[in-house]
Each structure stands twice: as C-alpha cells, then as structure tokens.
Amino acid sequence: MSALLTVRDLSVTFRQEGEAVRAVRGVSFSVDKGETVALVGESGSGKSVSALSTVSLLGPAAEVSGSVTYDGQEMIGADEARLRRVRGNDISFIFQEPMTSLNPLHTIEKQLRESLALHQGVVGDAARDRILDLLERVGIREAESRLGAYPHQLSGGQRQRIMIAMALANRPDILIADEPTTALDVTIQAQILELLARLKAEEGMGLLFITHDLGIVRRIADRVCVMKDGEIVESGETAALFAAPRHPYTQMLLAAEPAGTPEPVARAAEEVVRTDNLKVWFPIQRGFLKRTVGHVKAVNDATISVRAGETLGIVGESGSGKTTLAMALMRLIGSEGGITYMGEDVNAWSVKKLRRLRRDMQIVFQDPYGSLSPRMTCHQVIAEGLGVHGMRETGRDERKLVAEVMAEVGLDPATMDRYPHEFSGGQRQRIAIARAMILRPKLLVLDEPTSALDMTVQVQIVDLLRELQARHGMAYLFISHDLRVVRAMAHQVMVMQDGDVVEHGPAEAVFERPREAYTRKLLAAAFDPPGRVA
Incomplete structure (x- = not known):
C-alpha cells in the first residue's frame, strides 16, 4: 500500500539577484495515516522548505523539482484550484509562533x-x-x-x-507541525505533545513533525529523517536510530546537550547584588478617573544574593515574574524593597549615579536579531555602549578593543563591518554578549539567551558563558525555562510561580531533592517525560 504523502527526489533552488541557492537536494520521505515522521536538523538544514514544498507554498522565487504526491495525485505543478482544495483542508500546518499566524x-x-x-x-x-x-x-x-x-x-x-x-x-489527513513547541515552557510543551498525539490517534491523521529538539523526537516520532545542508543524511525507525546512529552528524546532534557544572565560587567572593523582600505590583485601573481597583502581583517578596563568579538560575513558567524581577533589580521598572549593589543601597541613588549601575549591569536578551539594530554594523553595535557611558576611545583604539572582545566571544574580528543579517543565530547571540562584555560589567542578566538557538549552538553558548565567568569573575542572573541549561550554568536556583518564590537553594539540592510539588512538576516535564506518546 502506498503512503498518503510521498516525497521523492525533492530539490528546491532559490534565485535571488542572479544567485542560485540550493536549499533542498534530493530529499525523499513518506508519511502514512496514523504515523508520525520527524524531520530533524539545525536551522537552515531545509526542514521547513521541504514541508512547505508539499503544497507549493514557497512562492515564485523557488524552483522546485522532483515529485510530491498526496493520495496518489501529484502536487508539484498542480493547478491552483487543486492546491487550494488540499491546503488547510487535506494538509494543514501548525507553525512555531502563533502570533505571526493569527490575525x-x-x-x-x-x-x-x-x-x-x-x-x-x-x-x-x-x-x-x-x-x-x-x-x-x-x-x-x-x-x-x-x-x-x-x-x-x-x-x-x-x-x-x-x-x-x-x-x-x-x-485533515496530514498535519504538518513546524517547531510547534520551541517557544513554550516545559510543562506547556509536554501538554501540547500529549494533545497532538491524542488528536492524531483519534483522527487517524499522519503527522509530519519538524524540530531541532531530539528529546521531543524520541518521544513522539515513529520514524526520523535527519537533515543537514538540504539533504537527508540518515533516516530510520526512531528507536533504532537513537540506539545506533550511523552518520557523524546524527551522533553530534544526539550528543549536543549542555553538560557539566560551573566553576565553584571562591569562598571570599564579594556580594555583587542583593534584594530584600523585593516587590513589584502593577495597579489595575478602571473607570474615567482611573481608580486603582486591584494589583497584578508580578513579584512578591523576592530576596536574592549573588556573589562575584556566581550564577543564580531563575526558572518558572511564562508570567511567573522572572524577567520582571531582573528589570526591577536593574532599576528599569519601579519596585518596593531593598536593592543593594556592591554594598550600597541603590534606591537612594540619583539619576546621574544610576548611570554607573547601567554600565556595571548588562543584559543579553532571548532574540539577538530583535535586539540588534539592522542598520548598524557589528562594530557599531558592540562599541555603542562605550559612547553611551563616556568610554569611547579614538577610532583605531576602539576597533582594536572591539576586535579583542569579538575574539574573546569566538567571533572573527575581520567580520566587524558586516551587518546582523549576515550572521547566523548563534553568531548574533555572540555579538549581543560582546556588546555587554566590552563594558566589563560586574553583573550580566541573561534572559532566555539560548531558547531560540539550535541544540548544538546552545552547547557552544553555555560553554562560552562559563568560560567568560571563570575568566572575569562576573555574577550572572540566568533566566530560563530550560532546566537542562540551568543545571549546566547555575550555582543557585530560584523557582518562581505566579510572582512568588516557591523554592530557592543550591542547584544540586533543588535538582536532586526538590521540596515543592511545583518544582517536581517542572523537573518531571524537563527530565522525566512520560513514555512514548505516539
């Protein structure tokens, strides 16, 4: 019996400004009713392009060859009326970021x-x-x-x-899910996977699941196709492929998980920052006179202490107050309670004196592309802080300083005159880290710095951050919902839920002997997912 969806020798070439880019090369796979097939690989490997090709959604710039048959009928070259009947009806898509798909x-x-x-x-x-x-x-x-x-x-x-x-x-007969859980918390991710598996079983659909997370693949897929540079380098049944991967690239992907622990904190390390019963409540105002009728309690009585060379990992689901706490700590939003920096109460500081705090506390965000100006070169982005804080050098000395910090974060200084779009996701995150590092901060706030990156790039960024911390003795506030990354980075862990700190202690104790039910729930979702859901 033939498969419901069959892709044979699919190749896709994009032509732009006279240049030809081969995004997919000779890809073949199939999906049958009731079956889950996973396309796995890093960003740019051709996964999404292959999926969009199944119903001709790539646009006029794409040259597509090969064969894609759905229910025995050829899709490549099919007329628009036929494609419209299939799109969203027989073959439906779920994309990574619903906010870009919903009106x-x-x-x-x-x-x-x-x-x-x-x-x-x-x-x-x-x-x-x-x-x-x-x-x-x-x-x-x-x-x-x-x-x-x-x-x-x-x-x-x-x-x-x-x-x-x-x-x-x-x-639909076929559901194509393109990174549908990447931006979600671990507990929500587990719920969505369970939901997809249940609905697939009830409807008898075929599921084509696109992801770079092999942990999800192990859990949900019947068969796996591993893609690299537009080609399928290895495919097979999930259990067999995970047990004995043959291709070096597959072996590398399976090994790409943050591991190890950070360097121990020196006994005599000084306290960099401290909060005492920090509280951030946002008023709920209603009526013509904007009367306060209640409060959104974003952070309740958070007490933390971070020393030089130490990482405090802050974990919890979206909306738990993690980022709000960091913003209050940096005096970017209003708060109540004590904030002490290097032994001084910063609540009493003037606006002028707070400029020193801005220089010594830097932040790296989740999406490096969104936080880098597309109109500035790499050199301009990294050196911008020097001018803001009155530390700008002469032209030649500044380029030398930028070159040094680029080399320190693993970037080629020869690329400093390129623009952000000319770098990969991992390289852009290194630029964001270099922009913070050039000011030699004492505290670095890292707000989900690895969640948008491929697994192999995550490992590289974690290794880089640990190396920089050991070399410069910086304190880190590491915010994440990825407990595997937090385990590799943090000395202390604080768990937040609905603005409250529900657990706080040494990383080893929190991970190995969690006291609270909520912490155990997060750990179970991250490390001990239920058996196969396919």
Missing part, C-alpha cells in the same frame, strides 16, 4: 469561522457548535468565554492550542 485584529471565533466557511461551507450556529467542540478538544477551558478573545489576550500555550484547533477544523 491580531480578529477574535478567535471569527478566525475559526473563516476557516470553516472557506473550506467546508459551515456557517451560523453549526459553525459555532463546531468551534466550541474544537476548543474543548484542544484543552481551552471555558471555551465559550474565549470566543470573543483576541490573540494578545491569550497565553502562548493557549495561542498554540488555537492554532491546533484551526488546523484540525477541516479534519
């Missing part, structure tokens, strides 16, 4: 109604009943009250569930 101006009900009307002609009360059924099936609580909500009023996990509901609305 911010339309309610959830309107967007689901549009899909049902377009593909199935279902309207009126029948559409409403179908929408409520879909929302309940994907785990949206109090579904009827959510119909009038806009995407920004939902959490990341809820938005992803809405995307799954939209993809399932027309009962």
